[in-house]
Amino acid sequence: MRKIKKLEMRGISKSFQGNPANRDINLTVNSGEILGLLGENGAGKTTLMNILYGLYQPDSGQILINDEEVRLTSPLDSIHHGIGMVHQHFMLVQNHSVLENIALGYEKTPFFFPKIRIRDKVVEFARRFNFAMDPTMKIWQLSAGEQQRVEIIKALLNGADLLILDEPTSVLTPQEIEDLFHILKDMKAQGHMVIIITHKLDEIMDICDRVTVIQKGTVVGSADTATMDKRSLARMMIGREVLFNAEREQLPKGDTVLKVDGITVKGDKGTPVVKNMSFEVYENEIFGVAGVAGNGQRELGEAITGIRAIETGRVEVKGVDTTNMSPRRIYDAGLSHIPEERIRFGIAPGLFLYDNSILKQHHLKKFSKKLFLEYSQIRDHAKSLVESYRVSTHSIDVQTKNLSGGNIQKLILGREISEKPPLLVASHPTYGLDVGATEYLREELLTRRREGGAILLFSEDLEEVMKLCDRIAVMFEGEFVGVLDSGDPRLADIGLMMAGSLRL
Ligand SMILES: Nc1ncnc2c1ncn2[C@@H]1O[C@H](COP(=O)(O)OP(=O)(O)OP(=O)(O)O)[C@@H](O)[C@H]1O
Ligand SMILES: [Mg+2]
Structure with a gap:
């Protein structure tokens, strides 16, 4: 050789x-x-x-x-x-x-x-x-x-x-x-x-x-x-200009959609990685959780969305106690989820695109009549997702695993956002998206916010957090070391907070 x-x-x-x-x-x-x-x-x-x-x-x-x-x-x-x-x-x-x-x-x-x-x-x-x-x-x-x-x-x-x-x-x-x-x-x-x-x-x-x-x-x-x-x-x-700036206008503070009250969550190694945490997210708000990965963000997201046990404390979605409910019932209470490990939790790779377009939503009225799924409705829904989220595919009759990486992401994003959930928990939603799709997704999140949605956004991309969020919490070793309004000058020190050397 x-x-x-x-x-x-x-x-x-x-x-x-x-x-x-x-x-x-x-x-x-x-x-x-x-x-x-x-x-x-x-x-x-x-x-x-x-x-x-x-x-x-x-x-x-x-x-x-x-x-x-x-x-x-x-x-x-x-x-x-x-x-x-x-x-x-x-x-x-x-x-x-x-x-x-x-x-x-x-x-x-x-x-x-x-x-x-x-x-x-x-x-x-x-x-x-x-x-x-x-x-x-x-x-x-x-x-x-x-x-x-x-x-x-x-x-x-x-x-x-x-x-x-x-x-x-x-x-x-x-x-x-x-x-x-x-x-x-x-x-x-x-x-x-x-x-x-x-x-x-x-x-x-x-x-x-x-x-x-x-x-x-x-x-x-x-x-x-x-x-x-x-x-x-x-x-x-x-082939066109990309605007690297999404516009976020001021909106009045709405009602509480998510209430997290003193929850403690254990990590894979059995020790607490989310420690007695409390916060609320309101209508018309994007609440960002920034921090270096591994400080409990993933576990916090999993606990709220029902894929990880909550040891103590309580979570409410629109006034309903969802603590330790199944993901499906939490979904019914009004929470959609864009998980971090999307390929593992977000899709069934062997199923067809149109099946994946309604994953977790099979039971919704519009997709099922008595015991049977309404395939024509589902196909229409899949087509409109593909169109509006610009999922590049030759047809909706392809196995999802044959889509390109970024297009699988787009499909999941579209599916979760298009239902207009009162609460959207999004972990690193722009991972794997090209710049055009990133721009589009950010616009969609802002639209959701304008329509009255509450969004809990986990991101390590500071530029993204600064652009999109009304309030930004910095997470370090299982706790928020600061929660700041987007205009707060102390955000200049966000790097120090993320490293744990500054606590407000
Ligand atoms: N095994 C396969 N069977 C059928 N179609 C496929 C297969 N692999 C890729 N494709 C198709 O080929 C095209 C290119 O896909 P590819 O994965 O190379 O894109 P990519 O540039 O890597 O995109 P991304 O940035 O989203 O990862 C897509 O339309 C995809 O659906
Ligand atoms: Mg690829």
Whole structure:
């Protein structure tokens, strides 16, 4: 196996059931270079990279490594040629240790390959790229960022010269993103090449040398990032200006919709991670919970929406005690939920798009008549969701798992918001959305607010929180260290509050 100095995709086309996902795509990466791949949800980015990783075969086109054509008919082929990939959704075995997962994915592992040798290698790689890694930890004990590092080590151990990362930052905290970028810059300095898919224009500007933009399966441009800025990138991608500012007008304070009264919630490890917390969210309000991931935000959201037990205290939705009710009954009380782990909790991947368009709503009158589901109504509903949320799909008769990552998100968002729930709990609603869809979603949240809805928004994106929220709570170690009105000058110190070094 020779080191990859240059990799080229030439004239790559790929269709699914006659629908083109990639059309005549040309793309080049050189060693020591980080290439950004940018494009709207459904543009064909993941498909193209899956072809490079040997998961899909192109219908036509060539792949050349160091100017010689290669055929990549399986991931093993790609790994042999020095190509590694970290997927949009990780593929680790949750109840195995780091070491076991790496051994499983190690292509040179003979049956009895000594784990000790792999452990030594993991330690060596961790040192070389400056990160901490305990090989005996189980995957489920790791944060998203740590799991991702396991995937990266797996790829590097297999000798990857080219590392493909599909939306690596959407599940990471700002600190973890910084750590990841350090690793990538080290890799680059050591002559590796990286292709990174991301919707975050700042990241492209920050880390990529070049960017290639795909629109509806076709390359519409490539450029050195040094010659571009955020706006020109956005224009290249969606062919119009993107307004990076949503308008939020003042609205009078409405009635209480959500009342959280002294709740305590335990985390996966059995210790309290939400501690005696109380707050209310009103009509016409977006209440934001900011904070570094891992400070109890996820558990708080899960407790309110009924997927995690509340140990003490009480939650009310529109005056109804919903403490420890089932998610379905909490839904009936008026709460819709955009969960953090959307692929796990938000959809049934094997079902058709139209089925997923009414998940949890099957019992609503308009969709069921006596015992039977009204399929024509459901199909109409699915069609209107697809249209208004611009879910890019060729039909509603596709299995949901075949939608692109961002389009699955849009479907869930549309489903939860379109019912106009009195209370919407949204965790990181713009994760995985392209800039156009992000803009649209933010508008939808503001519309919901204007119509009298109450929204509890969990987000790590400070820009998003500042733009959308009427009040902002900062969560640290299971408590709010401050709750501020959006105009409060003390928000200048939000970073300190998030780090726990300032308490108001
Ligand atoms: N296995 C499959 N079967 C059928 N259609 C597919 C399959 N995989 C992808 N597609 C379709 O190909 C198109 C491109 O999807 P792809 O996942 O490559 O988009 P993407 O650019 O990665 O989008 P996102 O930013 O949302 O992740 C979409 O219309 C998608 O529905
Ligand atoms: Mg994708």
